Amino acid sequence: MSAETMLAFDANCHLFIPGCGFESPGLHSFVFEPLFTVGGFEFNKPMLLALLSTVVVVWFFWAAFGRAKVVPGKLQMIGEAGYDFVRRGLVYDALGKKEGDKYVPFMVSLFFFVWIMNIWSIVPVAAFPVTSIIAFPLGLALIVYILWMSLTFKKHGFVGALKNLSGYDKSLGWVLPLIMVLELLQHLLIRPFTHAVRLFANMFAGHMLILMFTIASWYLLNGIGIVYASASFVMTIVMTAFELFIQAVQAYVFVLLACNYVQGALAENH
Amino acid sequence: MTLVNMAAEVPENPLFPPIPELVIGLVAFFIVFGILAKKLLPNINNVLDERRRQIEGRMEEAEALQAEAQQVLADYRAQLADARHEAARLRQEAQEQGATLIAEMRAEGQRQREEIIAAGHAQIAADRKAAAQSLRQDVGKLATDLAGKLVGESLEDHARQSRTIDRFLDELEAGATKAEAGR
Numbered sequence: 001m002s003a004e005t006m007l008a009f010d011a012n013c014h015l016f017i018p019g020c021g022f023e024s025p026g027l028h029s030f031v032f033e034p035l036f037t038v039g040g041f042e043f044n045k046p047m048l049l050a051l052l053s054t055v056v057v058v059w060f061f062w063a064a065f066g067r068a069k070v071v072p073g074k075l076q077m078i079g080e081a082g083y084d085f086v087r088r089g090l091v092y093d094a095l096g097k098k099e100g101d102k103y104v105p106f107m108v109s110l111f112f113f114v115w116i117m118n119i120w121s122i123v124p125v126a127a128f129p130v131t132s133i134i135a136f137p138l139g140l141a142l143i144v145y146i147l148w149m150s151l152t153f154k155k156h157g158f159v160g161a162l163k164n165l166s167g168y169d170k171s172l173g174w175v176l177p178l179i180m181v182l183e184l185l186q187h188l189l190i191r192p193f194t195h196a197v198r199l200f201a202n203m204f205a206g207h208m209l210i211l212m213f214t215i216a217s218w219y220l221l222n223g224i225g226i227v228y229a230s231a232s233f234v235m236t237i238v239m240t241a242f243e244l245f246i247q248a249v250q251a252y253v254f255v256l257l258a259c260n261y262v263q264g265a266l267a268e269n270h
Numbered sequence: 271m272t273l274v275n276m277a278a279e280v281p282e283n284p285l286f287p288p289i290p291e292l293v294i295g296l297v298a299f300f301i302v303f304g305i306l307a308k309k310l311l312p313n314i315n316n317v318l319d320e321r322r323r324q325i326e327g328r329m330e331e332a333e334a335l336q337a338e339a340q341q342v343l344a345d346y347r348a349q350l351a352d353a354r355h356e357a358a359r360l361r362q363e364a365q366e367q368g369a370t371l372i373a374e375m376r377a378e379g380q381r382q383r384e385e386i387i388a389a390g391h392a393q394i395a396a397d398r399k400a401a402a403q404s405l406r407q408d409v410g411k412l413a414t415d416l417a418g419k420l421v422g423e424s425l426e427d428h429a430r431q432s433r434t435i436d437r438f439l440d441e442l443e444a445g446a447t448k449a450e451a452g453r
Contacts, residue, residue: 050298051298053302065313068317072317105303109299109302110303113299135291135292139299143296200284
């Protein structure tokens with residue numbers, strides 16, 4: 001693979017060079033050539049980064065908790081802080097300690113996996129948020145959806161679950177059918193969709209912005225264009241810092257919503 | 271394939287999930303979930319529980335120690351009080367014993383004094399009796415000698431002599447007793 005195919009634009013093209021326009025990033029920036037192909041299966045960069053996310057999360061927690069001690073070392077302390085952040089800050093908060101304990105491992109895995117997948121966005125060389133490919137957040141949202149639905153039907157039975165999902169409430173009177181349709185639609189279709197798309201779109205947009213300013217910084221770097229290039233470069237740095245924040249927030253929101261859905265499934269009636 | 275060509279490709283709808291990525295994503299997540307849920311999080315939970323237990327255990331230990339210390343203090347105080355009582359009792363006893371001893375010694379002294387006095391009295395009586403006996407004999411002999419000298423050898427008969435003397439002395443004694451009683 002040449003340097004040309006690594007970069008998503010023509011590196012020799014600059015401002016003021018005739019016949020050379022700015023190639024803005026677009027949907028094509030999210031399509032990757034396969035790194036290799038095994039029997040028709042095309043293995044590409046986002047897949048590699050997804051598997052690397054697994055390696056990073058497992059490696060970190062293995063190092064931190066593999067031989068956990070009562071008197072913790074530095075790494076274990078950091079691991080415990082992260083673990084407690086998700087456990088108390090998200091799971092116990094939404095579900096309570098008694099109900100929530102069962103879901104702690106799932107939510108902890110979910111949070112750190114999503115976070116690391118997001119973080120690849122600002123890691124040099126990787127420089128791509130895995131979650132900006134819809135398949136990854138959608139897969140995770142589906143797992144949450146299946147968990148949520150199975151809990152709802154297990155807890156309330158078939159009719160109870162339908163009531164739970166449709167927000168059945170007699171006191172609403174004649175608007176009840178309308179509400180039920182809307183609620184069912186929301187719970188069964190919109191929620192899982194937005195759950196996945198919220199994460200996807202945030203990462204997608206963030207990556208677009210960083211890409212835009214990065215490419216522009218390079219493109220503008222010719223003659224007097226250095227002034228524009230500097231401004232663009234500053235924006236690249238700012239956006240990178242901002243993304244670092246957004247990546248954590250989106251991972252947090254993703255897990256928060258997952259907790260809320262599970263809580264809704266376990267709630268008596270709402 | 272050049273980049274210009276790539277850009278010219280019509281990319282798929284970004285909201286349409288490619289199946290291979292979906293599968294890889296799920297596999298990647300379940301590996302994380304499996305290892306964390308089966309091994310690492312139970313690990314850390316055990317350690318956190320153990321830590322909590324140890325902290326609670328130390329608190330219990332401290333409470334137990336404090337209780338023991340208080341128990342020991344109470345015991346010491348009780349023993350001290352007992353010792354004071356004992357000392358007081360011993361003093362009391364000693365005083366009582368001393369008083370008894372003094373009383374006994376006083377009684378003993380009294381008894382010995384009386385014994386000595388009694389013995390003195392008896393001695394005096396015995397001496398007096400012996401003196402009286404000896405006097406009677408001497409007086410009898412003197413009187414006999416005197417009377418013999420006066421009346422010759424007629425009074426040789428001893429028996430008579432004795433009787434006479436005794437009679438005389440008895441009369442003398444009776445006279446003395448009578449004079450004493452009359453006094």
